[in-house]
Amino acid sequence: MKRRLIALVLAAAMVFSLAACAGGGKGGKTKIDMWCIATETDSNRKAYEKAIAEVTAAHPEIEFNWEAIENQSYKTKIKAAVAADEMPDIFFTWSCAFLGDFVNANRVYCLDEEYKNWAKDLDPKMLNNTTFNGKHYGVPTTMNIVVMFANMDILKKVGYTEVPGTYEELIKCCDKLLAAGYTPFGCSGKEDWCVTEYVEPIIEKTAGAKAWSDIMTGAASWDNKDVAKAIDIFQEMISKKYFDPNGAALTNNEVKANFQQGKYAFYMNGSWNCADFFADSAFFPKVKVSEFPVIDSSKSKLGQLIGGPSDTLAVAQSSKNADKAAAFAFELGKAICHYGYLDGCGLPAWTPDYDTSSVNALTATVADIVAKSDAMVLFGDTIQAADIANIYLSYVAKVYGKQIDGNGFISGLKKDIK
Amino acid sequence: MDKMKEKNKTAEVSLSADAISEKIKRRNKIYKGVSVFLFLTPALILFCGVLIFPIGASIYYSFFDWNGFGTKTFVGFANYVELFTSQIIPFPLALKNSLLLAVLSVFIQLPLSLALALALGRGIKGERFFLSVFFAPVLISTVIIGQLWLKIYNPDYGLLNSFLRQLGLEEKIMALTGDIKDVLWLGNSKIALGAAFVPILWQYVGYHMLLLYAGVKGVPVELREAAMLDGASYGQVNRYIVIPHIKPIIKISVIFAVTGSLKSFDLIWVLTNGGPLHATEVPSTLMINMLFLHNRYGMGSTIAVLLIALCFLFAVLISAAFRKED
Numbered sequence: 001m002k003r004r005l006i007a008l009v010l011a012a013a014m015v016f017s018l019a020a021c022a023g024g025g026k027g028g029k030t031k032i033d034m035w036c037i038a039t040e041t042d043s044n045r046k047a048y049e050k051a052i053a054e055v056t057a058a059h060p061e062i063e064f065n066w067e068a069i070e071n072q073s074y075k076t077k078i079k080a081a082v083a084a085d086e087m088p089d090i091f092f093t094w095s096c097a098f099l100g101d102f103v104n105a106n107r108v109y110c111l112d113e114e115y116k117n118w119a120k121d122l123d124p125k126m127l128n129n130t131t132f133n134g135k136h137y138g139v140p141t142t143m144n145i146v147v148m149f150a151n152m153d154i155l156k157k158v159g160y161t162e163v164p165g166t167y168e169e170l171i172k173c174c175d176k177l178l179a180a181g182y183t184p185f186g187c188s189g190k191e192d193w194c195v196t197e198y199v200e201p202i203i204e205k206t207a208g209a210k211a212w213s214d215i216m217t218g219a220a221s222w223d224n225k226d227v228a229k230a231i232d233i234f235q236e237m238i239s240k241k242y243f244d245p246n247g248a249a250l251t252n253n254e255v256k257a258n259f260q261q262g263k264y265a266f267y268m269n270g271s272w273n274c275a276d277f278f279a280d281s282a283f284f285p286k287v288k289v290s291e292f293p294v295i296d297s298s299k300s301k302l303g304q305l306i307g308g309p310s311d312t313l314a315v316a317q318s319s320k321n322a323d324k325a326a327a328f329a330f331e332l333g334k335a336i337c338h339y340g341y342l343d344g345c346g347l348p349a350w351t352p353d354y355d356t357s358s359v360n361a362l363t364a365t366v367a368d369i370v371a372k373s374d375a376m377v378l379f380g381d382t383i384q385a386a387d388i389a390n391i392y393l394s395y396v397a398k399v400y401g402k403q404i405d406g407n408g409f410i411s412g413l414k415k416d417i418k
Numbered sequence: 419m420d421k422m423k424e425k426n427k428t429a430e431v432s433l434s435a436d437a438i439s440e441k442i443k444r445r446n447k448i449y450k451g452v453s454v455f456l457f458l459t460p461a462l463i464l465f466c467g468v469l470i471f472p473i474g475a476s477i478y479y480s481f482f483d484w485n486g487f488g489t490k491t492f493v494g495f496a497n498y499v500e501l502f503t504s505q506i507i508p509f510p511l512a513l514k515n516s517l518l519l520a521v522l523s524v525f526i527q528l529p530l531s532l533a534l535a536l537a538l539g540r541g542i543k544g545e546r547f548f549l550s551v552f553f554a555p556v557l558i559s560t561v562i563i564g565q566l567w568l569k570i571y572n573p574d575y576g577l578l579n580s581f582l583r584q585l586g587l588e589e590k591i592m593a594l595t596g597d598i599k600d601v602l603w604l605g606n607s608k609i610a611l612g613a614a615f616v617p618i619l620w621q622y623v624g625y626h627m628l629l630l631y632a633g634v635k636g637v638p639v640e641l642r643e644a645a646m647l648d649g650a651s652y653g654q655v656n657r658y659i660v661i662p663h664i665k666p667i668i669k670i671s672v673i674f675a676v677t678g679s680l681k682s683f684d685l686i687w688v689l690t691n692g693g694p695l696h697a698t699e700v701p702s703t704l705m706i707n708m709l710f711l712h713n714r715y716g717m718g719s720t721i722a723v724l725l726i727a728l729c730f731l732f733a734v735l736i737s738a739a740f741r742k743e744d
Binding site: 075076079080082083101102104105107189190241244245246248249250254258385386387390391394397398401403415416 | 485486487488505506571572573574597598599600602603604605606607690691693694695696706707709710711712713714715
C-alpha cells in the first residue's frame with residue numbers, strides 16, 4: 001500500500017512537471033526564449049546584457065531565457081531550426097534575403113499590429129529591409145556602414161595629419177607608406193565577407209550607388225564596365241603591395257588585431273568596430289574614421305555608402321506567446337539600439353530619446369557621415385538571396401586571390417547568377 | 419490378439435509422445451523466434467531511425483530543388499547532373515581531394531601506424547608510455563587540434579615559419595610557393611591542401627596503430643619463436659608471420675582509413691573552411707556549404723547520397739580485394 005502511494009505521488013509529480021514544461025514558465029510567468037549572436041567576444045555583447053537586464057526588470061511577468069551562438073554557427077543553427085519549425089520565440093536575423101527566406105516559408109510572425117505601438121520611435125524607413133509584401137517582419141536594432149579606419153600615428157610618420165580625402169591622395173599616401181616600410185591595408189582572405197568590405201565601396205565609388213544598387217537587387221545586369229574597372233583598381237592595389245600578403249591566411253580577428261598593433265595604416269570594415277577600438281584605450285587616440293574616397297566623380301560622390309539597418313530581431317510564427325514576444329522584441333530592440341549606440345557598436349536605427357553626448361568620437365564621426373549620406377546600398381551578402389550571395393562571395397574570393405580580373409568577375413557573375 | 423492390441427497401444431502412445439514432442443519443439447521455436455524478435459526490435463528501430471530512414475530521406479530530397487523550409491520542386495536527377503557539370507559547385511575537385519587523402523592515408527598513415535604497432539608489439543621498454551603518447555591525439559578534440567595547427571601554420575608567428583626562418587629555409591620555400599612575405603601554409607591554394615592533410619594524417623596514426631597493435635599482440639609467441647629458431651630475422655618474422663596473421667585487422671584499418679578520408683570534415687572545417695578558393699574543399703564541407711550557406715537542401719542531400727554510396731562502394735571493393743588476395 002505504502003509503495004503504491006509513493007508510486008502514485010511520484011507519477012503525479014512527473015505529470016505536473018511535464019505539464020509545467022509544456023505550459024508557460026515558472027510560477028505562471030510567460031516563457032520567452034531568444035537566440036542571438038552576441039557571444040562573449042561580440043562587440044554587441046555588453047549592449048545586449050544591459051538591454052536584457054533593463055527590459056526583464058521591467059517585465060517580471062516574463063521568464064526570459066537567451067542563448068548567444070557564434071555568428072557562422074548561428075547561420076546553420078537558425079536555418080536548421082526554421083526547417084524543423086522549432087525556432088525560439090525571438091531570434092536574431094539579418095534583414096533582406098536572409099529573413100525573406102524565412103518569411104516566404106511562413107515561419108515569421110507579422111509585426112504590423114505591434115509596430116503601431118512603437119511607430120513614433122521607429123522611422124518606417126528603417127523597416128524597409130524587413131518589409132515583405134507590404135508587411136513588417138523585423139525589429140531593427142542597430143545599423144552599420146563600411147568605413148575606413150586609419151592609424152594616425154602611422155600616417156603622421158609619412159606626413160599626413162588627416163585621412164586622405166581624395167582617391168589620388170590615398171594612392172600617394174599608400175606609396176609613401178610602402179616606401180617607409182609600412183603596409184597600407186590589411187584584409188582577411190579567410191573570410192570572404194571581409195573582402196567585400198573593400199570591393200563594394202570601391203565599386204560604389206567607381207560605378208555609383210544607383211548602378212550598384214540596381215545590380216544587387218537584380219534590376220540591372222552584372223555586365224557593367226564600371227564594376228569591371230573597379231575590380232581592376234582593387235587588384236592594382238593588391239599588385240602594388242598595398243595589402244598585407246599574409247592577410248590571405250588570416251581571419252578577420254587576426255587582421256583587426258594587427259591593425260590595432262600598428263601593423264597596417266588602414267583597415268576597412270564595419271562601423272561596429274568603433275566599440276572595440278574605443279575599448280582599447282591605448283589605441284583609441286590614434287584612430288580616425290572616414291569613408292572611402294570617390295574614384296569616379298562623374299558617377300559617384302561622397303555620401304554614397306555601403307550598409308544600412310541589417311541586425312534584426314524577429315518573432316517565430318510558431319511561438320505560443322507570439323503577441324507578447326512581439327511586444328518584448330520591440331522593447332528589447334529599442335534598448336539594444338540605445339546601449340549599442342552609446343557603446344559605439346552601431347548607429348541608432350531607433351530615434352534617440354536619451355542623452356547621446358557620451359557617444360565616443362569615432363561613432364559620432366560615423367553618425368555624422370551617415371547624416372550627410374546621399375545613398376546607402378546594403379551589404380552584398382545580406383541583400384542577395386543565400387545561393388546568389390554565396391556565388392557572389394566566391395567570385396569576390398577569386399578576385400582577392402587574383403584568379404580572375406574585372407572582366408572575368410562581371411562575365412562570370414552574369415553567367416552564373418540568373 | 420492381446421499382444422496385437424498391446425502393440426497398437428504402444429504405437430499409439432509413442433505416436434502421441436512424438437506429436438507432443440513435435441508440438442513442444444514447434445512452440446519452443448515460436449518462443450525463440452518471438453524472443454529474438456523482441457530483443458532485436460529496439461535495436462532495429464534505432465538502426466532504422468538513425469541510419470536507414472535518414473538515408474532514405476536524403477535520397478528523396480536529392481530529387482528536389484528545395485531551400486529547406488519553402489516549397490519543394492521535383493527536379494529528378496538534375497541535382498546529380500549539376501553536381502558533375504556545374505562551374506560553381508566544385509564537387510569533382512572535392513572528390514579528387516578526398517580520394518587523394520584516402521591514398522595518402524593508405525600509403526603513408528597506415529604504413530606508419532603498422533611500423534609503430536610492430537615496434538611496440540615487440541615489447542620494447544616503455545611500451546605503455548609510447549602507446550599512450552601515440553594514441554593521445556585521437557583523444558584530443560579535433561577543434562583543439564585544429565587550433566593547435568592554426569598556431570603552427572600562422573604566417574606571422576607560427577612555429578613552422580619561425581623554425582624555417584631560423585634555418586634560413588623560408589625564402590627558398592617562398593620562391594617555390596610564390597608567397598611574398600611569409601609562407602602561407604593555409605592561405606596559398608598551391609600548398610593549402612597538403613598543409614591541411616598533415617594534421618589529419620597525424621591525428622589518426624595513433625588510432626590505426628592501436629588497432630594493429632592489438633592484432634600484433636594476438637600473434638602466438640610460439641609462431642614467432644619457431645620462425646626465429648629457423649633463423650628468420652626480425653624483419654622476416656614480421657613479413658612472413660605477423661603481417662599475414664593480422665591481415666583481417668589491416669583490412670579493417672584500410673576500410674576505416676578510406677571511408678574516413680571520404681567523410682573527412684572537422685579538421686578541414688577548422689583549418690580552412692574548404693578554402694582558399696576551394697583548394698581544400700572535400701565533399702562534406704561542400705555539403706555543409708550547400709545546406710546551410712546556399713540554402714540548397716536538395717543539392718546538399720545529393721552530396722550526402724553520393725558520399726554514402728562512395729563509402730559503401732569502397733568498403734565492398736576493399737573487402738573484395740582482400741578476399742581475392744586470400
